[in-house]
Amino acid sequence: MRTGYPPKLHFLRSLAGFSRISEKPDCACVSRRGNGIMASWNRYWSGMRKLKMYIFVLLVCLASVLQAAVKVSPLIEKVSDHKDLKKLLRTRSNVLVLYTKSATSGDSKFKLLSDVAQVVKGQGTIAWVNCGDSEGRKLCKKVKVDPSSRSGGAELLHYKDGTFHTEYNRPATYKSMVAFLKDPTGAPLWEENPEAKDIVHVETEKDFRKLLKREERPILMMLYAPWCGVCKRMQPVFLQAATETKGKFVLAGMNVHPAEFDGLKQEYNVKGYPTFCYFEKGKFRHHYENYGGTAKDITDWMKNPQPPQPKVPEVQWSETDSPVFHLTDDSFDGFLAEHPSVLIMFYAPWCGHCKKMKPEYEEAAEYLKDTNSPGVLAAVDTTIHKAVGDRFKISGFPTVKYFEKGEDKFTLPHLRSKDKIIEYLQNPQAPPPPEQSWEDKPSGVSHLGMEDFREVLKKKKHALVMFYAPWCPHCKNAVPHFTTAADIFKEDRKIAYVAVDCTKGQNQELCKQESVEGYPTFNYYNYGKFSEKYNGDRGASSLFLSLGGRIYRFHAQPAGAGPGQEERGALRQGVERGRSLSLHCDRGRGLLALTSRDVVMT
Structure with a gap:
């Protein structure tokens, strides 16, 4: 028996929604059943029209979904032309640009960036460049950006005052991005440290009051400023104490440097950073002063908190x-x-x-x-x-x-x-004529002061800073080796060897902020953030840089003459090959050995 529809179109019957069709009759019966067959074919074509409509609606919906996938907030400026980007950077002083390898590569970031753009409106600008379309590809090639080489196919770059400032390498979170765009040269948030989970991080005065109201356990609150050197050194100690006393006490931290907290600072007599305030059942008891430098000092004090003893005035x-x-x-x-x-x-x-x-x-x-x-x-x-x-x-x-x-x-x-x-x-006599200062001698060392120290370091992935005094003998001995290392890396824009003369005017305050207590002091910074200090014997300098997972070390006795041109070339060649080299100099003998070894990737 043959039905009234071609076999391949049976599936359309259910889609079209019409009832079972009678079988196709013999020729002798056509006239008798013609009206029924015509009605069946009419229903068939009606069903086909419905099917076409369904397919059209489906395609429209699919197009809407695809369009929604790349739809971004109007607060995020879409840039495709290099001239438009230059104009944007010329007219805006604080711009974060998302470069993506395709229209959908930045999907995971668009919602976050849209929320951030809403908050920083008027203070910062967020832009998007799609390196996947024809115009965007030209732009990205022009500015030498290749997001396809990055995880997720996206790259965030920040521009300040019309020029490239830094790659955004802080956590991709709402809070971190807002903090960054409000203060691009400021220090990272303490809570961005994944190890700081046992510290209660307080953001606003409202959160501060809520914590005091709800918390039954004793609270030790560290009021700090992100740039404060002593604060930076106390943070890991404070964190360790928080972990050791977890469940018994609450150790909290709050950045009160912004002007909005001036009232809070006045209320709790904050005259310097860090200031530690002790609370019991929401009530301020006293400050924790004369604190030691270990977690044990803090935990011991928390077990028996006592008010600070009156200071015996120092005799003039x-x-x-x-x-x-x-x-x-x-x-x-x-x-x-x-x-x-x-x-x-x-x-x-x-x-x-x-x-x-x-x-x-x-x-x-x-x-x-x-x-x-x-x-x-x-x-x-x-x-x-x-x-x-x-x-x-x-x-x-x-x-x-x-x-x-x-x-x-x-x-x-x-x-x-x-x-x-x-x-x-x-036998008073005129002193010998002063030697040309280190700062006046041409070299790869950047001599910075209070006015430009933080601004410059924020742009450097690796910075080794030597805090010194011109009269210091150990500093004088370290200068040639520090200068040699700086000269080797002077072409690398991500690396900086920096010197700060702590005897100069405002530099004295900078050195106090960075906890410089002796000369020379060597501090290592990553994008302006203090990372570690070299505390070895002053008879030798151990100058190091971590670059892309590679460690380069220079070991030199202070009185050594430093490496010659040949050794510098060998060192540079080794660096380019991704090797870790050790340069050894000894007193009065110049170069003793230049060795290299495979680098352990970290």
């Missing part, structure tokens, strides 16, 4: 029984008129190097007093007697000057020890 040097004459703004000129040969130490009470020099200076003064020497030693606290300090342009401590018959004759930075001081006053 001028009030002690000392053979050194202490001068003031009023007595300065009269004293010089009475004493034709005077060596004066200009100092600050807080200055560590002044404290170190003080006993040497006093012993020298005692010796000169007993020998009836015509030369005498005097001192001026320029934090109190500022007129004298300003008059002689004192910008660093200690500063030692020699006065003859009331006249400022010489500045003597090399006088630090008892013997040198006595020897000089017994």
Whole structure:
């Protein structure tokens, strides 16, 4: 029996939704059943029209889904032309650009970036470049960006003041991205450290009040600033203490540096960073002061929290029984008129190097007093007697000057020890002409100060910073080796060897922030974030850089002559081959060995 439809179209009957069709009749029966067959064919064609409509609707829906897949917030600017990108960077000072290898490669980021763009509107701009279409491909080639080489086929680059600033390598989270775009040169958030999960991270004053209200356990709150060097060094210690006391106490952290927290800082008497506040049942009890540098110090204190003991005021040097004459703004000129040969130490009470020099200076003064020497030693606290300090342009401590018959004759930075001081006053002479400063010598070292330190380091994936004082013997010995390493890597824009003279004006504050307590101090930074400090023997410098999973080390005795041109070439060649090389120098013998070994990828 043959039915009224071709066999291949049976499936259309159910799709079209019409009932069973009677079998096709013999020719003799056509006239008798014609009306029924015509009605069946009419239903068939009606079903086909419905099927076409269903297919059309399906295609429209599919197109809508595909369009939705690449639909982004209007706050994210779509850029396809290189001129448009240049215009955007010229007119906007804070731009984060998402480069994708195709229209759908950035799907996982569009929702997040749209939310971020909403919050930073007016402060920062987010743009998108599709390197997969014809125009976008030209743009990406022009700016030398290849997102196809990245995981997920997407790359985020930040531009500041019209030029490339840095690759965004912080967590792809709403909070981190908002913080970054609000302060692109600021330090990463503490909570971005995956190991900091046992710390309660407080973001707003509202969260702060809520924590105090709901938490029954004692709370130790660390109020900090992201740039604070002491805070950075205390964070891992604080974290360890939080892990060890988990369940018993709450250790929390809050960045209170922004101006919006000025009221909170005033309420809890925050005069410096970090400030630790102790709370019990939501009530502030007292500060945790004079804290030690270990997690045990914190955990022991939390078991028996006591208010800080009253500080015993430090006796001023001028009030002690000392053979050194202490001068003031009023007595300065009269004293010089009475004493034709005077060596004066200009100092600050807080200055560590002044404290170190003080006993040497006093012993020298005692010796000169007993020998009836015509030369005498005097001192001026320029934090109190500022007129004298300003008059002689004192910008660093200690500063030692020699006065003859009331006249400022010489500045003597090399006088630090008892013997040198006595020897000089017994035969005062002009000091040898100053050598050309390290900063004035051309090299691959970047000499930075308070005004540009953080800005420059934020752009460098690897930075090794040497904090130094020009008069420091160990610093002088380290300079040639540090300079050699800098020269080797000076063409690499991701690497920086940086030097900071801690005796200069505002640099003193910078060195305090970075917890520099002696010279030289070597700190390693990754995109401006302090990573680790070299605390080895000052008789040797161990300068290292971690680059793309490779470790390059330079070991040098301070008095060594450093590597020659041939060795530099070998080192550079080894670096290009992805090898780890050790350069060994010994006192007075120059280069001893240049070795290389396979690099362990990390």
